[in-house]
Amino acid sequence: MASSPLFNSFLPKPTTAAPSPPSTSLSFSAKYVPFTAITSSSDSSPTAESYSLDEIVYRSRTGGLLDVQHDMAALKQFDGQYWRSLFDSRVGKTTWPYGSGVWSKKEWVLPEISDDDIVSAFEGNTNLFWAERFGKVHLDVYDLWVKHCGISHTGSFKDLGMTVLVSQVNRLRKMKRPLVGVGCASTGDTSAALSAYCAAANIPSIVFLPANKISMAQLVQPIANGAFVLSIDTDFDGCMKLIRQVTSELPIYLANSLNSLRLEGQKTAAIEILQQFDWEVPDWVIVPGGNLGNIYAFYKGFNMCQELGLVDRIPRLVCAQAANANPLYLYYKSGWQEFQPVRASTTFASAIQIGDPVSIDRAVFALKNSNGIVEEATEEELMDAMALADSTGMFICPHTGVALTALTKLRKSGIIGPTDRTVVVSTAHGLKFTQSKIDYHSRQIKDMSCRLANPPVQVKSDFGAVMDVLKNYLDSRAS
Numbered sequence: 001m002a003s004s005p006l007f008n009s010f011l012p013k014p015t016t017a018a019p020s021p022p023s024t025s026l027s028f029s030a031k032y033v034p035f036t037a038i039t040s041s042s043d044s045s046p047t048a049e050s051y052s053l054d055e056i057v058y059r060s061r062t063g064g065l066l067d068v069q070h071d072m073a074a075l076k077q078f079d080g081q082y083w084r085s086l087f088d089s090r091v092g093k094t095t096w097p098y099g100s101g102v103w104s105k106k107e108w109v110l111p112e113i114s115d116d117d118i119v120s121a122f123e124g125n126t127n128l129f130w131a132e133r134f135g136k137v138h139l140d141v142y143d144l145w146v147k148h149c150g151i152s153h154t155g156s157f158k159d160l161g162m163t164v165l166v167s168q169v170n171r172l173r174k175m176k177r178p179l180v181g182v183g184c185a186s187t188g189d190t191s192a193a194l195s196a197y198c199a200a201a202n203i204p205s206i207v208f209l210p211a212n213k214i215s216m217a218q219l220v221q222p223i224a225n226g227a228f229v230l231s232i233d234t235d236f237d238g239c240m241k242l243i244r245q246v247t248s249e250l251p252i253y254l255a256n257s258l259n260s261l262r263l264e265g266q267k268t269a270a271i272e273i274l275q276q277f278d279w280e281v282p283d284w285v286i287v288p289g290g291n292l293g294n295i296y297a298f299y300k301g302f303n304m305c306q307e308l309g310l311v312d313r314i315p316r317l318v319c320a321q322a323a324n325a326n327p328l329y330l331y332y333k334s335g336w337q338e339f340q341p342v343r344a345s346t347t348f349a350s351a352i353q354i355g356d357p358v359s360i361d362r363a364v365f366a367l368k369n370s371n372g373i374v375e376e377a378t379e380e381e382l383m384d385a386m387a388l389a390d391s392t393g394m395f396i397c398p399h400t401g402v403a404l405t406a407l408t409k410l411r412k413s414g415i416i417g418p419t420d421r422t423v424v425v426s427t428a429h430g431l432k433f434t435q436s437k438i439d440y441h442s443r444q445i446k447d448m449s450c451r452l453a454n455p456p457v458q459v460k461s462d463f464g465a466v467m468d469v470l471k472n473y474l475d476s477r478a479s
C-alpha cells in the first residue's frame with residue numbers, strides 16, 4: 001500500500017464509533033449470472049449458470065453479458081426503513097470503508113469482500129446541486145437538480161465503479177490469482193480512474209487510448225499515475241476490440257464496464273440521489289450515454305431500492321447521446337427494431353464518442369423498464385447548453401451539455417412539466433474539458449455561431465479606455 005499522505009484516505013482506517021452493520025452481514029452474497037437471467041426471470045429462482053465473483057469471467061457461456069446478482073432473499077430479511085437508516089447513518093463519517101458513498105452501501109455492492117482489501121478514495125457523496133437559476137430562467141422548471149458525479153477523486157463518475165473493481169482485483173491478487181495487471185480501453189475517464197486506484201494499491205495498470213481523441217487533462221491523468229499508456233491510432237471502439245483480445249490472451253483483468261463489477265459501484269449514485277432527497281423519488285433522471293453501462297447502473301440502483309422497499313417507484317430514465325455518436329438514439333427511434341453500430345464522428349463530448357456500445361442490451365432493458373426515453377444533441381446544441389449552464393454558475397463538461405440539451409427538448413415538447421422533479425447527471429468535471437470552452441468562447445469553432453461566447457475584452461492600460469469599456473458594459477447590463 002502507498003504511504004504517501006496523498007493516498008492516506010485510501011488506507012484502511014481504524015474503526016471509530018459508528019453504527020454497526022447488520023449482524024448478519026456475512027450471510028449476504030452476490031454472484032455473476034448471465035444478463036439474460038435478469039431480463040427473463042419474473043421470479044428470483046436460481047439460474048443454472050452462475051460464477052463466483054472470485055472467478056475471472058466477463059461473458060456468459062453463450063458470449064452474452066453478465067450481471068452481478070445479489071441474494072435478494074437475504075437482503076429482504078431487513079425492511080426498507082432499516083436500509084434507509086443504515087445508509088443514512090453512514091453519510092459524512094470517516095469509519096472505514098463506510099465514509100465512501102459506494103462502500104456505505106457495501107452489503108448491496110460487494111458484500112463478501114474484506115474491509116482490508118478495499119481500495120477507496122472515499123468516492124461518492126457528491127453534490128446534488130439545485131440548478132435554481134438555470135431551471136427557472138431558462139427552462140421554466142422549478143425543481144431541477146444536477147448530480148455532480150464529476151466532483152470526485154479523478155473528476156468523473158468512473159471512480160464509483162473503479163473502487164469496486166480494483167478492490168476485487170486487490171482481493172484476487174492476495175488470493176494469489178495470477179493477475180499481472182488491470183487494463184482498459186478508454187475515452188479518458190475510465191483510464192484516469194483505473195490508473196489512480198491501481199497506483200494506490202500498487203497494481204500495474206495498462207490503458208489503451210484512441211490517439212488524439214481525448215482531452216489533454218484526461219491524457220495526463222494515467223501518465224501521472226504511472227499507468228502503461230498506449231496511444232493507439234484508432235477510435236474507442238477499435239481500442240475496445242483490442243483490449244478484449246489482449247485480456248483474453250494475457251492475465252490482465254478487464255476494467256471496462258463490460259465487466260459487470262463496475263456497475264455495482266456506479267449504481268450507488270442512484271441510491272445516493274434518493275437518499276439526498278430524503279428517499280423521495282424524482283420524476284426524471286437524465287444520463288449521458290456512450291458505452292451504456294451507466295444508464296443500466298442507474299436503473300439497477302433505483303430498482304434495488306424499490307425491490308427492497310426503500311421507495312415505492314422508480315424515476316423515468318432519459319439517456320442522452322451526442323448526435324455524432326448516436327447508435328442508441330437511432331435504435332430507439334426505429335422502435336427498437338434492429339440495432340446497428342455506427343462509426344462515431346468527432347464530438348466535443350469526446351468521452352461518449354462511441355459507436356458500438358458494449359452495454360447496448362443493458363441500456364435497452366433499463367429504458368424499457370423505466371418508461372425511458374432517448375434523446376440526442378447536435379454539437380451546437382450541446383455546446384450552447386454547456387455555455388448557458390456555465391453562465392448560471394456551473395462549470396460543466398460537454399457530456400452534461402448533452403444531457404441538458406435532452407432536458408431542454410423534453411421540456412419544450414411538454415414531456416417534462418414545469419414542476420417535475422428532474423435530475424441531470426453531470427458525469428465529469430468541466431476542468432477536464434477546458435479546451436472545448438476556450439474554443440467556444442473565442443468563437444473558434446467552424447460552422448458554429450457560439451452565440452453565448454464571452455471572450456475577454458482587450459483594452460489599453462489607460463484609465464479612460466478602461467472606464468469607457470466598463471460604462472458600455474454596465475449600460476448593456478442595465479438595459
Ligand SMILES: Cc1ncc(COP(=O)(O)O)c(C=O)c1O
Binds near residue numbers: 156187189290295427
Ligand atoms: C464523462 C462521461 N460521460 C458519460 C459517459 C457515458 O457513460 P457510459 O459509457 O456508461 O454510457 C462517459 C463514458 O463513457 C464519460 O466518460
Ligand SMILES: N[C@@H](CCOP(=O)(O)O)C(=O)O
Binds near residue numbers: 158189256290293
Ligand atoms: N467514457 C468511457 C468509455 C469507456 O466506458 P466504460 O464504462 O466501458 O469503461 C471512458 O472514460 O473511457
